[in-house]
Amino acid sequence: MTETYVCAHCQATVERSYEVRSLIRTCDECGENGRFLHRSLVDSLESLPAEQLPEDWESMALDDRFEAALKEGLIQLTRE
Ligand SMILES: [Zn+2]
Incomplete structure (x- = not known):
């Protein structure tokens, strides 16, 4: 069983x-x-409703998001 981590940059x-x-x-x-974030965290970030996101979301690195x-x-x- 391996876990996947994603580069914030x-x-x-x-x-x-x-x-x-991370x-x-x-x-x-x-x-x-x-920082490398666990894949499940990246997935939850990507599934957030667009209307709740900060204005500069698109320009933010993954770890800032x-x-x-x-x-x-x-x-x-x-x-944990
Ligand atoms: Zn990288």
């Missing part, structure tokens, strides 16, 4: 054998040292 993915909310690593694709959605209460974390 370029959306490259990596597989890991453990499940956490990883901090240097991306092989874009070279940024930053995640922080904004958490702050606005648009997503709930059901596990």
Whole structure:
């Protein structure tokens, strides 16, 4: 069983054998040292209703979207 994590900058993915909310690593694709979000979080971000999203949503990196959605209460974390 592997878990997929998505680069907040370029959306490259990596597989890991453990499940956490996010990883901090240097991306092989874009070279940024930053956050990789668990696939399930990315999926929940993509399923949010458009009318509830902040105006600058489209220009935000994935990890910024995640922080904004958490702050606005648009997503709930059901596990650590
Ligand atoms: Zn990347």
